[in-house]
Amino acid sequence: MALIAIEICMGSACYLLGAQDLLEAIESLPPEKKAKIDLRGATCLKACGSGPNIKIDGVLMSNITPEQLLNLINEKIDR
Amino acid sequence: MTQVTEVVKLRRRVLTEIARLTFSGELIENISDILNTVVTEDGPRYRCCIHKERAVLQERIKLALSQPADVSLEAAAQNAVNGIIADMPVVQVMPIACDQCPIDKFLVTNACRNCLAHHCINSCPKKAIMVVQNRAYIDKTKCIECGLCKKSCPYGAIIEVNRPCEGACDLKAITAGSDRRALIDYDKCVQCGGCKTACPFGAIIDRAEIVQLIQALKSGKRVYAIMAPAFIGQFGPKIHASQVIGALKQAGFHEVYEASFGADIVTIEETAEFLGSVPERRPFMTTSCCPAFVGMVEKHLPDIEHIVSSTVSPMIATGKVIKEQDPEAVTVFIGPCIAKKAEAERSRGVIDLTVTFEELACVLVGAGINITAMTEADYKSMASLTANDFARAGGVIQAVIKHAEKANAGANIKPHRAEGLSNCKMALLQMKAGKSDANFFEGMACSGGCVGGPGVLTNPKVTGKLVENYAASSEYKTATDNQNVVETLNKGGYWHTK
Known part of the structure; x- marks a missing residue:
């Protein structure tokens, strides 16, 4: 199974709106789930007004909360 | 645990929008647009209805402009653009936003x-x-x-059931009024910001000076940033100090000073003050850099006010150095602290404006500046290891002891310290009663010291470690190794409040 590609924007606008919480949510996953994720940081995903932004398998998602992110990851893993 | 709650997001969106409109020069005409851009028809809903949310937002905007509630939004924007800061307390309850939490315990x-x-x-x-x-x-x-x-x-x-604001206030300065809305007793309040952080409805806020700052940046005046030492790691754990400085210059700051430069001055002055007054003139002495701690002693322990060091805070010392070199300078303190806004107000002429790290980040985002995109450059702190550690609880004690050791007087200092205002108060009462042989006390209102302040962006545990690493990378180990500080002090100058 291919890894889930997640890019978290760490730009100032997204940082201000909680990007760090998203990163910590992923860091707190159990190792077997974390091993299925290819996690990268981004400097800007060009959607600054509606952060925090992430790209999950290339799809941009805005205004994401840690709970939503974990749900997305679990859905992808279960599929 | 999530740090950035919906309350925090809302506050930051408002500040960022205000900053963006101020930079583009449209604040006065378009201020009421914020009511629609931040609170939208499709939610999310925090309150009973969109109308209540917008009513709360109006109050929030006025306080973000440092203007009173009884003026119109447009007039408030006009005053802020003209650089006016209304004469009012720094920390305030927005009565309309207070949810009148139950008082039955x-x-x-x-x-x-x-x-x-x-x-x-x-x-x-x-x-x-x-x-x-x-x-x-x-x-x-x-x-x-x-x-x-x-x-x-x-x-x-x-x-x-505890009302979060009351639970957070160590000085019992916030209570429920007859309508159960929170009321701050300003004879007791020292503007530490504990209640602001605690209120889950975001009903308590501190007035901001961001519009006044942006106007100064746009005016072409020489605006100097004084960065509190807790700035390391605030804008992202991987952000280098040089990137923050680059971003500030891009936003229009003329020069960036570290408040830790002033902390080196304070270390030398405070050590001399201690050795010259304890135990002959007073049984013990306390630090004076935390304005909420100093306020607590003044308002709650007035009979031992004389035990607080008369040495100015690092913020004031740095401001004095800048104003001495450039009398036209506009000095802006940027830190984790809300109480500094009140301290700066008492020392107008030395410090012109005060913003928190959170407010600064909103200003930068409003200007379209992304700190992560700034190029890293070589940068060495302008202060010593011990001065940079002022940001962490215990740092001032270490600095003073290390400096005193150079004069072989380290053994004279018997330190004691506390974090949190009620812990500080209790410790001072014990020292006053002679129940402790300590003679030098460091008081910090915030848990963990300045890195735990109410205006921070990053988890204090993370920044505490990053500040420690940054301090260790300083060229100078103690205050007197810092030649620029020694030269500044040799020129003379007065570094005391009394």
Whole structure:
């Protein structure tokens, strides 16, 4: 199974709106789930007004909360 | 745990929008647009309806402009653009936003089974509990809030309710008014910001000076940033100090100073003050860099006010250095602290404006500046290791001891310290009563020291470690290794408040 590609924007606008919480949510996953994720940081995903932004398998998602992110990851893993 | 809650997001969106409109010069015409861009028809809903949300938002915007509630939004924007900061307390309750949390400390919940044993009734020393409609009921007129009933219930059916603002205030300066809305007693409040952080409704806020700052940046005046040493890691754990400085210059700051430069001056002055006055003129001395701590002593322990060091804070010392070199300078303190806004107000002429790290980040985002995109450059701190550690609890003590050791006087100092205003108060009362042989006390209002302040962006545990690493990378180990500081002091100058 291919890894889930997640890019978290760490730009100032997204940082201000909680990007760090998203990163910590992923860091707190159990190792077997974390091993299925290819996690990268981004400097800007060009959607600054509606952060925090992430790209999950290339799809941009805005205004994401840690709970939503974990749900997305679990859905992808279960599929 | 999530740090950036919806309350925090809302506050930051408002500040960022205000900053963006101020940079583009449209604040006065378009201020009311914020009511629609931040609170939208599709939610999310925090309150009963969109109208209440917008009414709260109006108050929030006015305080973000440092203007009183009784002026129109447009007039408030006009005043802020003209650089006016209204004469009002730094920390305020927005009455309309306060949810009037319950004042009954102990409540019987649905979990009560009206059992036969009735431990609650038996445990109550005031006979305040009876059974009403098949459930225990606490008569508020008799209850003395001792909590024995809560402890006695085997179902845990009696809960203790604390108003978050009251629970956060160590100085009992915030209470419920007759309509249950929070009221701040400014004779007791030292503007530490504890209640602001605690209120889950975001009903308590500190007035901001961001529009006044942006106007100064746009005016072409020479604006100097004074960065508190806790700035390391605030804008992202991987952000280098040089990137923050680059971003500030891009936003229009003329020069960036570290407040730790002033902390080196304070270390030397405060050590001399200590060695010259303890124990001959006073039994012990305390630090003076935390304005909330100093305020606590002034307002709550006035009979021992003389034990607070008269040395100025690092912020003021750095401001004095800048104003001495450039009398036209506009000095802006940027830090984790809300109480500094009040301290700066008392020292206008030395510090012109004060913003928190959170407010600064909103200003930068409003200017379209992304700190992560700034190029890293070589940068060495302008202060010593010990001065950079002022940002962490225990840092001032270390700095003073290390400096005193150079004069072989380190052994004269018997340090003691506390974090949190009620802990500080208790420790000082013990020292006053002679129950401790300590003679030098460091008081910090915030847990962990300045890195734990209410205006920070990053988890204090993370920044504490990053500040420690940054301090260790300093060229100078102690205050007197810092030649620029020694030269500044040789030129003279007065570094005391009295």
